[in-house]
Amino acid sequence: MQKTDLKNLSLRETKDLFLELGEKEYRGEQVFNFIHKNMETSISKITALSKTLRDKLEKNYTIGDISILERYDSKIDDTKKYLFLLEDGNIIESVAMKYKYGTSACISTQVGCRMGCVFCASTKEGLVRNLTPGEILSEVYNIQKDLNTKLSNIVLMGSGEPLDNYENVIKFLNILHNSKGQNFGYRNVTLSTCGVVPKIYKLADEDIPITLSISLHSPFDEERKKIMPIGNKYKIEEILAACYYYIEKTNRRVTFEYTVINGVNDRKEDLEELSRILKGLLCHVNLIPLNPIEEYNKTKASGNAIKEFKNGLNQNGIATTIRREMGSDINAACGQLRRKYVKG
Ligand code: SF4
Structure with missing residues (x-):
C-alpha cells in the first residue's frame, strides 16, 4: 500500500x-x-x-520531498536555476531571482503542460502530470533551505498552467498561507495563466487576494490563436470580462504579460489595440523580451523597440514596465533547462 x-x-x-x-x-x-x-x-x-x-x-x-538534481548559478546576476528530481523520477525546474526587495521564486505547477504556447519549451512533450500540493510546497522549501533565506515573493509561472491543476494549486496556496506554517502573504504570490476563463471566475470567488497575471502576448484574437492555442477556446474579450470580475472581487490590480516578438506583436496596430482594450482596467503591463527557444525561430524585439512600445503604452495611460532579463546565461526561460536535461 x-x-x-x-x-x-x-x-x-x-x-x-x-x-x-x-x-x-x-x-x-x-x-x-x-x-x-x-x-x-x-x-x-x-x-x-x-x-x-x-x-x-x-x-x-x-513526508514527501523532492531533491535538487542540479543548480545552475548565473554569472551575470544572482539568478539560480534548479532542476528538481521528483520521487517518481520526473524532473521539474524552478528559478530563484534576487531583487533589491528580496528573493523571488518562479515555481512549476505541472510536469510539462498541455497548453501548447508556441514560444514555450515546457509544452513540447505535452502534460506529463499534475504536481501535488506537497511537491509545489517542496519547491519553495528546498529553495529556502538551499539559499538559507525566506522568499519574499512566489510566482506560479514555471512549467504548467496553474489553473489546469486548480485544486492542488489552491491547496498549496492555503497551506503556504497558514499561520502555523510559512504564514506567507497571499499578496506576495502571483499566479500566471494563459487565460482559462472559467477558472479565473472560480479563483476570484476563493477570497484569496493573490495577484492574477494573464499571458496575453497579442491584443488580436487571430494573432493570439497562432501563438497560444487557448485562444481558440476563449476570446480576449472573455478574458477581460473575467479580469473585471477578478478586480471587483479582490480589489487587486491584474498584470498582463506581453512577450515582445519582433514583427509579430510589436507593431503600431498592436500598440493601439492593446491600449484600447486595456483602457480603464486596473492593470499593469509587463513587457518581456522573448527568450528564444530552438523550436520557435522568432527573434526578440530590439531593446529600443521594446522601450518605444513601453513609452507608447505609458502615453496611452497604461502602466507598463519591462521585465529585466534574468539569468540569460543559464537558460532561464520556462522549461528550457528541463527539456535539455531530459533530451540529454
Ligand atoms: S507558457 Fe505556460 S501555459 Fe503556455 S505552454 Fe508554457 S507553461 Fe503552458
Whole structure:
C-alpha cells in the first residue's frame, strides 16, 4: 500500500487524521508545524511525538520531498536555476531571482503542460502530470533551505498552467498561507495563466487576494490563436470580462504579460489595440523580451523597440514596465533547462 504524504494535508486534515488515530488534535498541529514551518522531511525527527507514535505513523505515512538534481548559478546576476528530481523520477525546474526587495521564486505547477504556447519549451512533450500540493510546497522549501533565506515573493509561472491543476494549486496556496506554517502573504504570490476563463471566475470567488497575471502576448484574437492555442477556446474579450470580475472581487490590480516578438506583436496596430482594450482596467503591463527557444525561430524585439512600445503604452495611460532579463546565461526561460536535461 502506498503511504499517504502528510505534506499534502491541510491543517484541518492533519488534525482530523490524529483524531482518527485516537490521538489529541494538537498533535496534528505539531506535525503540521514541523512540516510546513520547520520544513522538516522525516517523521522520525518529530521528537515532539513519542517514539511509539512516530513508529506507528511511519508505517502508513510519509513526508514527501523532492531533491535538487542540479543548480545552475548565473554569472551575470544572482539568478539560480534548479532542476528538481521528483520521487517518481520526473524532473521539474524552478528559478530563484534576487531583487533589491528580496528573493523571488518562479515555481512549476505541472510536469510539462498541455497548453501548447508556441514560444514555450515546457509544452513540447505535452502534460506529463499534475504536481501535488506537497511537491509545489517542496519547491519553495528546498529553495529556502538551499539559499538559507525566506522568499519574499512566489510566482506560479514555471512549467504548467496553474489553473489546469486548480485544486492542488489552491491547496498549496492555503497551506503556504497558514499561520502555523510559512504564514506567507497571499499578496506576495502571483499566479500566471494563459487565460482559462472559467477558472479565473472560480479563483476570484476563493477570497484569496493573490495577484492574477494573464499571458496575453497579442491584443488580436487571430494573432493570439497562432501563438497560444487557448485562444481558440476563449476570446480576449472573455478574458477581460473575467479580469473585471477578478478586480471587483479582490480589489487587486491584474498584470498582463506581453512577450515582445519582433514583427509579430510589436507593431503600431498592436500598440493601439492593446491600449484600447486595456483602457480603464486596473492593470499593469509587463513587457518581456522573448527568450528564444530552438523550436520557435522568432527573434526578440530590439531593446529600443521594446522601450518605444513601453513609452507608447505609458502615453496611452497604461502602466507598463519591462521585465529585466534574468539569468540569460543559464537558460532561464520556462522549461528550457528541463527539456535539455531530459533530451540529454
Ligand atoms: S507558457 Fe505556460 S501555459 Fe503556455 S505552454 Fe508554457 S507553461 Fe503552458
